[in-house]
Amino acid sequence: MSRPVTARVPAKVNVQLAVGGLRLDGFHDLANVFLAVGLYDEVTATPADALRITVEGADAGQVPLDRTNLAARAALALAERHGIAPGVHLHIAKDIPVAGGMAGGSADAAGALLACDALWGTQASRAELLEICAALGSDIPFSLVGGVALGRGRGELLTPLETGGTFHWVFAVADGGLSTPAVYRECDRLREASGAGASAADVPDPEPSRALLDALRTGDATALAAAVSNDLQPAALSLRPALADTLRAGADAGALASLVSGSGPTCAFLAKDTEAAQAVATGLAASGTCRTVRVTSGPVPGARLIGA
Numbered sequence: 001m002s003r004p005v006t007a008r009v010p011a012k013v014n015v016q017l018a019v020g021g022l023r024l025d026g027f028h029d030l031a032n033v034f035l036a037v038g039l040y041d042e043v044t045a046t047p048a049d050a051l052r053i054t055v056e057g058a059d060a061g062q063v064p065l066d067r068t069n070l071a072a073r074a075a076l077a078l079a080e081r082h083g084i085a086p087g088v089h090l091h092i093a094k095d096i097p098v099a100g101g102m103a104g105g106s107a108d109a110a111g112a113l114l115a116c117d118a119l120w121g122t123q124a125s126r127a128e129l130l131e132i133c134a135a136l137g138s139d140i141p142f143s144l145v146g147g148v149a150l151g152r153g154r155g156e157l158l159t160p161l162e163t164g165g166t167f168h169w170v171f172a173v174a175d176g177g178l179s180t181p182a183v184y185r186e187c188d189r190l191r192e193a194s195g196a197g198a199s200a201a202d203v204p205d206p207e208p209s210r211a212l213l214d215a216l217r218t219g220d221a222t223a224l225a226a227a228v229s230n231d232l233q234p235a236a237l238s239l240r241p242a243l244a245d246t247l248r249a250g251a252d253a254g255a256l257a258s259l260v261s262g263s264g265p266t267c268a269f270l271a272k273d274t275e276a277a278q279a280v281a282t283g284l285a286a287s288g289t290c291r292t293v294r295v296t297s298g299p300v301p302g303a304r305l306i307g308a
């Protein structure tokens, strides 16, 4: 019997999330600049008679254990393509906040794919793995690739980006999640309410910011802080007004930039260095405006097999 295989996959923050108009297929075109950060889920694949999912971690109770779990869907997609039975036990050690705008479910899908590919010896090419990822969810290709990348289309068409250094991040994890489709819907509603319109004909094509790409390339945290943006932030704040207090608490504690991570509700804070990040974390914890605070850095590599 084959030995268990474990994949380790990072979370992400979006340093730019420019959202175009609503497409006919229900998605939005994006200029989505992803940066992988050092919070990880681990997915372990062990041979089993049938597909089974187990989850450990503080948020484990919020993760589905049936075939709607993104890790299960990834394993099923790989098995189906290669005509094999999806007999596998997937155990997820979850450290990425659930429904937090940090792509935890996407991380588990990418991890399950890598781990099952190794366990089953399916030897899928990188291109095939990326194709399966894109079919399962817009953010999943980035979980596989990691580092820093620009996502076009609905976020699945990736171009890796150059970076000149490590950035220090603090994350304020909220109580409870936000639904990604609900946040996109609220973004459209706010655009309609402002009179500008929300369709692809009304909203300019999203473009990556030149200043942001330059700041990433040079590794300049102050320049990056000046250039970060998230078009979903007004929608997340509209659905969860208390996030404004969290963003303010991080800024008061010395963060160079405070923004909602993707669709939220996790808030991300960029700090000058490790000491400044600790000070921001201490200030946020004392503010009582979030459930937990995490300090980390990035960019980090994407999904990797460990202990192989």
Ligand SMILES: C[C@@](CO)(OP(=O)(O)O)[C@H](O)COP(=O)(O)OP(=O)(O)OC[C@H]1O[C@@H](n2ccc(N)nc2=O)[C@H](O)[C@@H]1O
Pocket (backbone or CB within 6 Å): 014, 017, 026, 027, 028, 029, 030, 032, 100, 101, 102, 103, 104, 106, 136, 137, 138, 139, 140, 153, 154, 155, 180, 181, 184, 261, 262, 263, 264
């Ligand atoms: C907002 C972002 C930013 O990176 O991530 P989160 O912050 O939620 O992690 C992503 O765009 C989320 O990507 P992901 O969570 O993979 O979304 P999908 O499963 O592909 O789509 C879920 C739903 O989100 C909406 N959606 C998603 C992507 C996109 N470009 N336009 C959309 O309108 C659609 O309503 C879609 O049905």
Ligand SMILES: Nc1ncnc2c1ncn2[C@@H]1O[C@H](COP(=O)(O)OP(=O)(O)O)[C@@H](O)[C@H]1O
Pocket (backbone or CB within 6 Å): 062, 063, 064, 068, 069, 070, 071, 092, 097, 098, 099, 100, 101, 102, 103, 104, 105, 106, 108, 109, 177, 178, 180, 263, 264
């Ligand atoms: N492996 C998984 N881990 C977390 N959530 C999952 C997973 N599979 C499916 N889901 C569902 O996807 C939703 C969004 O989860 P997640 O990817 O953590 O958030 P986000 O899209 O905000 O980054 C969850 O509420 C949950 O119902």
